[in-house]
Amino acid sequence: MAPAPGTPQVYDLYSDLFSSPAPVPAAAKDSAIAAVPVVKAAAAPVTQSAPAIAPRSPATLADTGLHLAQLSDLVLKQMYLQGTIQGSDISRSTRLPFSIVDEALRALRDQKCVEVASGDMVGRVSYRFALTDLGRVRARETFESCRYVGPAPVPIERYIEQCRLQPVTGTPCNPAALRSAFKDFVIRPSLLSDLGPAVVSGKSIFVYGPPGNGKTLVAKGLGRFLNTYGGEIYVPYAIQTENSIITVFDPGLHQTTDDSDLARRG
Numbered sequence: 001m002a003p004a005p006g007t008p009q010v011y012d013l014y015s016d017l018f019s020s021p022a023p024v025p026a027a028a029k030d031s032a033i034a035a036v037p038v039v040k041a042a043a044a045p046v047t048q049s050a051p052a053i054a055p056r057s058p059a060t061l062a063d064t065g066l067h068l069a070q071l072s073d074l075v076l077k078q079m080y081l082q083g084t085i086q087g088s089d090i091s092r093s094t095r096l097p098f099s100i101v102d103e104a105l106r107a108l109r110d111q112k113c114v115e116v117a118s119g120d121m122v123g124r125v126s127y128r129f130a131l132t133d134l135g136r137v138r139a140r141e142t143f144e145s146c147r148y149v150g151p152a153p154v155p156i157e158r159y160i161e162q163c164r165l166q167p168v169t170g171t172p173c174n175p176a177a178l179r180s181a182f183k184d185f186v187i188r189p190s191l192l193s194d195l196g197p198a199v200v201s202g203k204s205i206f207v208y209g210p211p212g213n214g215k216t217l218v219a220k221g222l223g224r225f226l227n228t229y230g231g232e233i234y235v236p237y238a239i240q241t242e243n244s245i246i247t248v249f250d251p252g253l254h255q256t257t258d259d260s261d262l263a264r265r266g
Contacts, residue, residue: 053165054257055234061100065155066240071096072104073142076113076131077149080139084117084130091125095151095237095258098125105129113138148245151237159239171230173199181225185217195222 058064061071071094078093079085087105091098102124108114113135119127131139154162178192178199195218198205205222207215234257237249249256 055162055236057258058096058100061103064096064100064152065158066152068103068107070240071100071152072108073146074149074152075101075104075108076135076139076142079114079129079131080136080143081149084128087125087127087129090129093150108135145243146245148238148247150247151249153238153240153245154236156239156241159236162234166231166233167202171199171202171226173225173229177229178221178225181228182221185221187214187217187221191218199225 056063061068064071074094075090078090082089087098087101090105091101094101105114105124109116111134113132114129115132117128117130173196175192175196178195182192199222207218209215235248235254237247239246239248
């Protein structure tokens with residue numbers, strides 16, 4: 001069926017990318033769709049995507065997206081495991097500036113859960129804090145509801161915001177780049193033609209089929225391609241959703257980006 005008069009004609013982006021370029025009618029050159037830049041098969045070698053926007057380091061408790069009670073529970077559990085602990089060590093463990101951690105310490109002190117065991121003239125960051133009897137009871141109760149101890153989690157809403165800042169849409173792609181990602185695999189020639197449109201779309205890819213038909217192979221090849229050309233993707237150490245904390249960071253797969261911040265905190 002012919003398009004209605006005045007309707008821009010949609011051209012197959014994948015055909016432009018992986019096939020010989022076809023002449024585009026002059027009427028389509030002025031359409032908004034035709035103005036979208038596409039990568040031609042004869043273009044220069046593929047380069048990596050522009051760097052993803054790094055998440056901003058929190059300066060206040062509000063920046064973390066956590067409630068004071070949530071941070072206080074995390075500090076309680078850390079102190080319960082460590083015993084007497086220095087303020088700077090709590091800061092490193094939670095991956096938060098001490099000025100934020102100190103808000104939780106002051107609140108716990110007011111609740112008679114934490115006391116100062118000793119301190120230097122440097123300031124509160126050098127103080128050694130310890131749990132009171134009441135603090136140990138509360139820490140055990142907190143462990144019963146959630147056993148996570150480690151870097152402060154990121155609320156799921158904040159993580160979704162960060163994901164929207166680092167989409168794979170626009171990842172440079174051409175046949176040579178895909179062939180390079182699958183060079184160690186034995187695949188049917190038409191597989192890359194099937195994967196090409198999915199990669200160019202920048203949307204989710206659903207791989208399905210019976211056991212043994214190559215789903216894992218396809219996932220590995222696409223993962224290699226995106227690791228090489230897709231740019232960086234930032235993930236949090238853990239995600240807070242409702243009353244649960246889900247660990248995301250895997251030291252075997254991910255690289256830390258806050259090492260310089262930790263060194264600066266002592």
